[in-house]
Amino acid sequence: MATGIYERHARACRSHSGGRCNCEPSYEAKVGGREDRQSRTFPTYTAAAAWQREVQALKREGKVTSRQTVQEAWEAWIAGARAGTIRTRSGDAYKPAAVRSYEASMRLRVLPEFGHRTLATVTREQLQQFVDLLVEGHAPTTVECTMLPLRRMYHRALTRGQVQVNPTAGLELPRARGGRDRIASxxxxxxxxxxxxxxxxxxxxxxxxxxxxxxxxxxxxxxxxxxxxxxxxxxxxxxxxxxxxxxxxxxxxxxxxxxxxxxxxxxxxxxxxxxxxxxxxxxxxxxxxxxxxxxxxxxxxxxxxxxxxxxxxxxxxxxxxxxxxxxxxxxxxxxxxxxxxxxxxxxxxxxMPGNEDQAASLLDAYLERETTAV
Known part of the structure; x- marks a missing residue:
């Protein structure tokens, strides 16, 4: 049996007392050391070995996924946003009010549902189901604000090679109806x-x-x-x-x-x-x-x-x-x-002004000035 793959028997299996196996054993594959160990259990040895080879190949390419949980990743992200080391796409520090809003959204709605999960095990389908449930009791803007910090966190995880797929990409979020555009004369x-x-x-x-x-x-x-x-x-x-x-x-x-x-x-x-x-x-x-x-x-x-x-x-x-x-x-x-x-x-x-008639009139006026100038 390959190194790092272990045969696991049921508790009642006779093999534990030296007898012949009378259960259907599973196979646990492990990759990595103490700091970055990953493990997964499969019903067959072939599946376990295939997974092990795949993870080892990803690791050699520097693409191995993280064992970090969503809770842990979020705590690291928000600490960086607070300190100014994690910035917006335009390179600016996050405003304190934005940081507080992100913290509230994650604490109240996201972390209770996904905080214990590792980053790589959260799927787009699961997040879409989560969004669909939120829609039933929350305004579209609330749903959008709930998913925004999670999207930011996963984007960073993807760029750092902690995950291979960003599960927040392509989510179908409800569209907020445009509020009043109040402008005084x-x-x-x-x-x-x-x-x-x-x-x-x-x-x-x-x-x-x-x-x-x-x-x-x-x-x-x-x-x-x-x-x-x-x-x-x-x-x-x-x-x-x-x-x-x-x-x-x-x-x-x-x-x-x-x-x-x-x-x-x-x-x-x-x-x-x-x-x-x-x-x-x-x-x-x-x-x-x-x-x-x-x-x-x-x-x-x-x-x-x-x-x-x-x-x-x-x-x-x-x-x-x-x-x-x-x-x-x-x-x-x-x-x-x-x-x-x-x-x-x-x-x-x-x-801003600039309809077709006005644009044509402006061009006509310019051409007339230039062509009639002495």
Whole structure:
């Protein structure tokens, strides 16, 4: 019998007492040493030997699969994401909020089901069944967010040779229905701001007329608001747990201050006289509380009979206003802090002018200028 293949008999088999075997023995094949040992049991010696040869060949090629469990692999992955050694596809560190979201999804739904399994034994079919069960009691976005960290973990395992197949590839996930794409018109934006408490207007105006994200608004410091030159320097973001963090994508940027926003910021500065290192929109030295701000705003808008808007939808409104004003995609991408112009086109391309008639008219006008020039 080949080395590493062992004949296993039933407990009641006579062979244990020196007699003739009266059971159907199985065959356990083992490969590797103490640190990387793999074993598997088969009903026949031939099957055990074939598996052993296959694993040994994979091992020689550096493709042997890992004995690591999903739980162990996840703990290693999330520790790396937390430390910044495991990064996003664009090379950025994972945001603290994203790490917490991943941890919650895995802890609540994935690990109870698959945590004890080794990475290589989880199949696509099993994961698809898991997804189908999730769909019955969860929203499509919840299902997608549940599978995302698992997909990230398996992608890393595949690139490191820990598994030969990524079982999360090709899963059929439910499509989330598009939510409302709330964008305020110029007149509506003015009405929404006018209905707010005086002290809250400047925060919403900075979101509406400069496109700052909530975390960027919370982290904005006095030295970053240059009223003399009409520029806001966006340098930091704010996380609810970690505090001050890098901006999304580590993209520091300069955003122009339009006159309508300058008026709000000038009034706010005169009323608060914050120091260069102080938070512009701080409350007792701490960033404003987003939930409290929303509650006050929603109450005011309801009383005024206005359709409410979120801070992030104010950012969409900013993009819409800038496009309507004629800002080109490259400049808008910079002001919004997007990773690329392509993302700006994907997100806001439907708002940008450029139908066939207009394109033809622009070309006609250009050709006429060039061909008639003396």
């Amino acid at each position: 110029p007149k509506e934006a003015a009405k929404l701001l006018a209905a707010l408490e005086v002290g809250d207007r400047v925060i919403w105006a900075a979101a509406m007329y400069a496109g700052l994200r909530r975390g960027e608004l919370r982290a904005l410091r006095g030295r970053c608001v240059d009223l003399a030159n009409g520029v806001i320097r966006v340098e930091k973001g704010w996380d609810a747990i970690e505090g001050e963090i890098e901006t999304k994508g580590h993209n520091k940027r300069r955003v122009p201050i339009p006159t309508v926003l300058r008026d709000y910021l000038t009034e706010h500065k005169a009323r608060n006289d914050y120091a260069p290192e102080a938070l512009v929109f701080g409350e007792a030295g701490r960033p404003f509380r987003g939930e409290t701000l929303l509650t006050r705003a929603y109450t005011r808008w309801k009383d005024a009979g206005l359709d409410r808007i979120t801070l992030h939808e104010c950012r969409h409104t900013y993009a819409s206003l800038m496009i309507a004003a004629g800002t080109n995609a490259k400049a808008l991408s910079t002001y919004m802090g997007h990773a690329s112009v392509a993302f700006t086109y994907d997100r806001y391309g439907h708002l």
